[in-house]
Amino acid sequence: MRIAELLNRGRPTVSFEFMAPRDESEVELLERTVATLSGHAPDWVSVTYRLRTGEKTLELVTRIKRHYHIEAMAHLTCANNRDETRRILNWMEREGIANVLALRGDPPGPGEPFQPVDPALAHGSDLVKFVRGNGYRLGIGAACSTEKHPESPDLEQEFRYMRLKVDSGADFLITQLFFDNRFYFDLVARARAEGIKVPIVPGLMPIPSRRSLAFVTQMSGASVPEVLQRAIDEQPDDEGIRNIGVEHCIKQCAELLEAGVPGLHFYTFNRARAAIQILGALRGQQMLAS
Numbered sequence: 001m002r003i004a005e006l007l008n009r010g011r012p013t014v015s016f017e018f019m020a021p022r023d024e025s026e027v028e029l030l031e032r033t034v035a036t037l038s039g040h041a042p043d044w045v046s047v048t049y050r051l052r053t054g055e056k057t058l059e060l061v062t063r064i065k066r067h068y069h070i071e072a073m074a075h076l077t078c079a080n081n082r083d084e085t086r087r088i089l090n091w092m093e094r095e096g097i098a099n100v101l102a103l104r105g106d107p108p109g110p111g112e113p114f115q116p117v118d119p120a121l122a123h124g125s126d127l128v129k130f131v132r133g134n135g136y137r138l139g140i141g142a143a144c145s146t147e148k149h150p151e152s153p154d155l156e157q158e159f160r161y162m163r164l165k166v167d168s169g170a171d172f173l174i175t176q177l178f179f180d181n182r183f184y185f186d187l188v189a190r191a192r193a194e195g196i197k198v199p200i201v202p203g204l205m206p207i208p209s210r211r212s213l214a215f216v217t218q219m220s221g222a223s224v225p226e227v228l229q230r231a232i233d234e235q236p237d238d239e240g241i242r243n244i245g246v247e248h249c250i251k252q253c254a255e256l257l258e259a260g261v262p263g264l265h266f267y268t269f270n271r272a273r274a275a276i277q278i279l280g281a282l283r284g285q286q287m288l289a290s
């Protein structure tokens with residue numbers, strides 16, 4: 001089923017993002033996390049696409065669909081040329097994958113430039129256009145930023161390219177992670193005022209550790225509110241930081257649900273505990289259906 005349909009049903013969806021394993025050492029944790037979180041009633045899940053491990057993304061997405069009967073979306077980036085991209089999309093359709101998240105892809109590291117393989121596929125919007133323009137019947141999601149992307153001069157540019165993704169055929173958007181809901185509310189208000197109607201799903205990250213926080217904020221451009229940063233700085237270890245991250249995420253989710261978001265998308269980093277605690281709290285307060 002197309003994810004846009006699930007998002008338009010009038011009841012917020014819960015979704016988990018899993019990271020495709022880089023090597024064998026990551027497989028066991030991933031398998032355990034997928035099995036555990038599948039039991040917490042997600043409406044859909046997604047699997048990231050990494051350079052050189054694309055096959056694993058496709059394999060995992062298919063397996064989740066077949067084994068757990070959960071709608072699973074494959075991420076796809078501009079890491080391939082047009083022929084290879086076509087081959088992957090054909091494979092997805094043949095295997096019954098119904099949705100693709102069309103992205104440019106991360107640069108090799110913070111501050112390093114992204115080098116497109118094929119000049120015709122240099123940006124998220126190019127990939128959206130390619131999928132739609134070649135007649136694939138897949139539902140198409142795309143990424144958007146609530147804050148300035150590290151490579152952009154301003155938020156204005158982000159908005160312009162977000163619109164281009166929708167005009168090119170994206171039928172829903174997922175935001176980059178953020179820790180202050182005001183950024184999300186501002187983005188949605190502006191999008192609606194300017195006639196962009198597709199669902200915009202907030203992307204949420206329960207902070208896993210000090211190190212991961214530093215890395216993801218650098219890569220994504222997300223800012224950490226001063227009060228949250230101070231609370232993190234006071235923690236002696238990652239367990240304390242993790243607990244603060246969970247508390248903060250519960251508050252964010254509660255406010256987002258009250259505002260009527262189409263869904264909550266959790267960046268799990270292949271860990272189940274935080275997501276389970278957050279959903280437990282929201283379901284306990286009857287803010288989400290069990």
Ligand code: FAD
Pocket residue numbers: 047048049050075076077101102103104105106107122123124125143144149150151152157158161174175176177203220
């Ligand atoms: P783009 O829209 O191409 O934006 C990248 C930069 O280029 C921005 O500065 C933008 O302003 C600019 N830009 C956009 N369009 C144009 C244009 N037409 N002309 C000129 N400049 C333009 N990365 C992975 O590698 N694998 C994943 O699986 C993955 N999953 C993700 C899932 C979600 C929900 C999100 C939000 C991000 C994910 N990422 C993933 C990270 C993503 O690839 C990076 O955030 C990347 O920097 C931006 O991707 P994009 O598709 O928004 O890129």
